[in-house]
Structure formats: C-alpha cells, structure tokens
Amino acid sequence: xxxxxxxDIRSDQDKSERVASASAPNWPQQIFxxxxxxxxxxxxxxxxxxxxxxxxxxHAAPEMKAxxxxxxxxxxxxxxxxxxxxxxxxxxxxxxxxxxxxxxLSLAKMCHFPLVMIVTMRGQWGEINPWQVPMGQITxxxxxxxxxxxxxxxxxxxxxxxxxxxMRIAFNGGYTAAVLLSQRMLGTKLFKD
Amino acid sequence: xxxxxxxxxxxxxxRILADRGDTLVVTGLGSxxxxxxxxxxxxxxxxxxxxxxxxxxxGLGLALAQPQRRVLVITGDxxxxxxxxxxxxxxxxxxENFAVAVIDNEHYAETGMQRTHTHDGIDLAGxxxxxxxxxxxxxxxxxxxxxxxxxxxKAKGPIFVDIKVSxxxxxxxxxxxxxxxxxxxxxxxxxxxxxxx
Numbered sequence: 001x002x003x004x005x006x007x008d009i010r011s012d013q014d015k016s017e018r019v020a021s022a023s024a025p026n027w028p029q030q031i032f033x034x035x036x037x038x039x040x041x042x043x044x045x046x047x048x049x050x051x052x053x054x055x056x057x058x059h060a061a062p063e064m065k066a067x068x069x070x071x072x073x074x075x076x077x078x079x080x081x082x083x084x085x086x087x088x089x090x091x092x093x094x095x096x097x098x099x100x101x102x103x104x105l106s107l108a109k110m111c112h113f114p115l116v117m118i119v120t121m122r123g124q125w126g127e128i129n130p131w132q133v134p135m136g137q138i139t140x141x142x143x144x145x146x147x148x149x150x151x152x153x154x155x156x157x158x159x160x161x162x163x164x165x166x167m168r169i170a171f172n173g174g175y176t177a178a179v180l181l182s183q184r185m186l187g188t189k190l191f192k193d
Numbered sequence: 194x195x196x197x198x199x200x201x202x203x204x205x206x207x208r209i210l211a212d213r214g215d216t217l218v219v220t221g222l223g224s225x226x227x228x229x230x231x232x233x234x235x236x237x238x239x240x241x242x243x244x245x246x247x248x249x250x251x252g253l254g255l256a257l258a259q260p261q262r263r264v265l266v267i268t269g270d271x272x273x274x275x276x277x278x279x280x281x282x283x284x285x286x287x288x289e290n291f292a293v294a295v296i297d298n299e300h301y302a303e304t305g306m307q308r309t310h311t312h313d314g315i316d317l318a319g320x321x322x323x324x325x326x327x328x329x330x331x332x333x334x335x336x337x338x339x340x341x342x343x344x345x346x347k348a349k350g351p352i353f354v355d356i357k358v359s360x361x362x363x364x365x366x367x368x369x370x371x372x373x374x375x376x377x378x379x380x381x382x383x384x385x386x387x388x389x390x
Contacts, residue, residue: 041258042254042257042258044254065257067257067282067285067286068282068285069278069282070278070279070281070282071278073246073247074247074250074276074278074279074282075250076244076247076250077244077247077248077249077250077251077253077254077276077279078250078251078253078254078257078282079254080247080250080251080254081219081250081251081252081253081254081255081256081257081258082254082255082257082258083254083376083380084217084239084251084254084255084258084376084379084380084383085254085255085256085257085258085259085262085383086258086259086380086383086384086387086388087254087257087258089254103243103244103245104244104246104247106243106244107241107243107244107247107251107372110242110243110372110373111372111373111375111376112372112373112376113376174373
C-alpha cells in the first residue's frame with residue numbers, strides 16, 4: 001500500500017468534486033452561494049436526500065455552523081436564538097417536517113423573527129411511497145395558513161433565485177418564508193438498490 | 194407537611210439570578226417566565242409565552258451565536274419534557290457557554306396541576322447526563338442550590354440542573370408579552386447599533 005500525501009488526498013478530493021459536479025445538478029451549489037452572500041451563519045436541518053449536497057457544502061464552510069436536529073421545530077427555536085444573538089440562519093427539511101413545525105411557527109410570527117425554510121417535497125410529483133402523500137399534499141397550504149410566504153419551485157434553475165427572494169423578504173421584514181423544491185426537479189425516490 | 198420542606202420556586206430563581214452578572218437568560222413559558230419577571234425584569238431576559246418545548250433550542254441558537262457570553266435557560270419540567278430531543282441536539286454541539294436550569298415542581302401548574310412524568314420518577318438530569326451534558330445534577334435543598342449557582346453561570350458547559358421545588362402557586366408577575374418588543378429590546382441591549390441590521 002502506498003502512502004498518500006496531503007497533496008494526493010487533496011487532488012483526489014478535487015477530482016471527485018469535479019466528477020460529482022459534472023454529473024449532479026448544480027442548484028445546491030447555487031443556493032449555497034446565495035447563503036454565503038447573505039451571510040448566513042447557522043444552518044439547521046433534518047436531512048433529506050434532496051438536501052444532501054447542500055448540507056455537505058454547509059458543513060464544509062468555515063463560517064457556517066451546521067446543526068442536525070432531532071425534529072424540525074427545534075430549528076425554529078435555534079434560529080430565533082441565533083437572531084437574538086445577531087446571526088442569520090436557515091432551516092432545511094423535508095415536507096414531512098412541516099407538520100412538526102406548526103405550533104412552533106408562532107414563535108417566529110409573534111416576534112417577527114426572520115425564518116427561511118428550504119423544503120424538499122415528498123408525496124407530490126411521482127411519489128412511490130403512499131405514506132408520504134398526506135403531508136406532502138397539505139404542505140404548502142399548511143405553511144400559508146401559518147402565515148408563511150411560500151415560493152414553489154419546479155425548475156432547478158429557479159431554486160437559487162427563490163432562496164434569495166425568500167431570504168430578502170425574511171431578513172428585511174421579519175417574515176417567515178418557505179421555498180418548496182418540487183419532486184419534479186429533485187426526481188423520485190425509487191426504492192431500488 | 195412535605196410541601197413546606199421543599200424549595201420555593203421564586204426563592205430558587207431569585208437566588209440564581211442574583212448572581213447572573215451579564216448572563217443572557219431565556220425563559221420557558223408559564224411559571225418560569227413569571228419567576229424570572231418576579232426576580233426583576235431585564236432587557237437581557239427573553240421570555241417565551243408560547244412555542245412550548247422551545248426554551249432550550251432558543252438558548253442553544255443564542256449560545257452558538259454568542260460564544261463569548263453566558264446563556265442560561267430557565268424552564269419548567271413540563272416544557273422540558275416536550276422538547277427532550279433538544280437535550281440531544283445541545284449535547285451534540287457541546288456549547289461551553291450554555292446552561293439549563295429546570296424548575297421542577299412535577300406538575301403542569303398552568304393547566305390545573307396535573308402531574309408530569311417527573312412526578313413518576315423520570316429523571317431529567319439523568320437524561321441530560323446520558324445525552325452528554327458536561328455536568329447534570331438534581332438539587333432539592335437550599336444549600337445544594339447555593340452550590341450549583343456558580344456552576345450555572347460560570348462552569349464549562351453544557352450544564353444541566355434539575356431543581357426540585359414545591360408545587361405551591363405564587364402570585365402572578367407578568368412580564369411584557371409583546372414578542373416583537375421583547376426581541377428588539379434584547380437585541381438592542383446585546384448588540385447595540387448592530388441590532389438595527
């Protein structure tokens with residue numbers, strides 16, 4: 001077995017980055033760039049396959065603190081605390097997590113805490129698992145009933161601009177804003193190895 | 194009478210806050226919010242009046258944003274039980290400037306004094322310890338409380354103290370409940386001119 005130098009490892013990482021970025025859609029990278037430009041410092045999430053690349057990028061960013069949650073509503077509290085302490089944040093989740101958030105959204109609403117959520121959709125376009133459908137079908141309506149400004153994105157090239165718009169309205173005005181990324185752009189989970 | 198031997202919640206919270214210095218305080222809804230107001234309103238108190246289960250997470254986000262400042266969450270046993278996962282999330286982040294004090298009367302005082310799980314022996318400090326809090330303990334007497342006050346404000350965190358108190362009710366002392374006011378007042382006190390950004 002040959003010994004790898006730090007340079008070798010870096011070069012391998014660069015190579016795999018290039019391969020990954022050539023085959024993967026680059027909207028996660030574009031959203032990440034917008035988060036950087038907006039000086040987002042805390043990224044809180046319950047993972048979803050659709051968010052995997054963005055989560056990786058945020059963990060790797062030295063200026064960002066990425067925190068995995070046990071349940072999505074924790075993120076609303078953490079981002080409220082972050083704002084009290086002078087930091088901007090963002091909450092990533094799957095649509096099933098929106099239901100977990102409903103009562104806690106009152107914290108953001110009552111205090112006008114800025115709250116930006118990026119929600120990857122399930123139970124919507126070409127869903128195979130029927131258990132995802134009940135929550136997926138009421139995600140957008142639930143968010144609107146709770147007072148959120150909702151941006152529904154179906155094309156990958158619109159994702160980053162929607163996130164930018166959501167951050168602007170939330171950070172400038174203390175609104176709750178949610179960007180819903182459709183299964184049309186994420187693709188369908190097929191349950192095959 | 195057993196109740197008379199127990200710590201009184203107002204005394205316990207006043208004792209803790211007497212030594213707060215410039216500690217940032219987040220309170221859980223219900224009696225802990227009133228207890229902290231009764232000890233003296235402070236712009237660096239952020240009172241929760243709702244969003245039950247969120248006290249620890251608000252404190253955690255604040256502690257991560259302000260690593261040079263001490264953050265203390267003062268909440269109740271019912272509120273803590275609704276957000277137990279937050280203890281795992283907190284312990285995973287290991288915030289050294291963070292402490293939680295649970296004022297544990299073993300009842301839901303706001304809704305008619307129904308018993309909480311802590312009445313049936315559920316050990317909140319044990320849960321915090323198992324999650325990985327650096328220190329986690331339960332206190333029942335005034336001398337034990339005196340010993341942990343400095344730990345809550347100074348010791349390397351995360352720290353968790355469950356304070357067993359009497360279930361007796363105290364007179365209501367209500368702090369402001371305009372959330373936007375509380376948020377802006379807190380940010381102004383902490384961030385100064387940066388609060389406007």
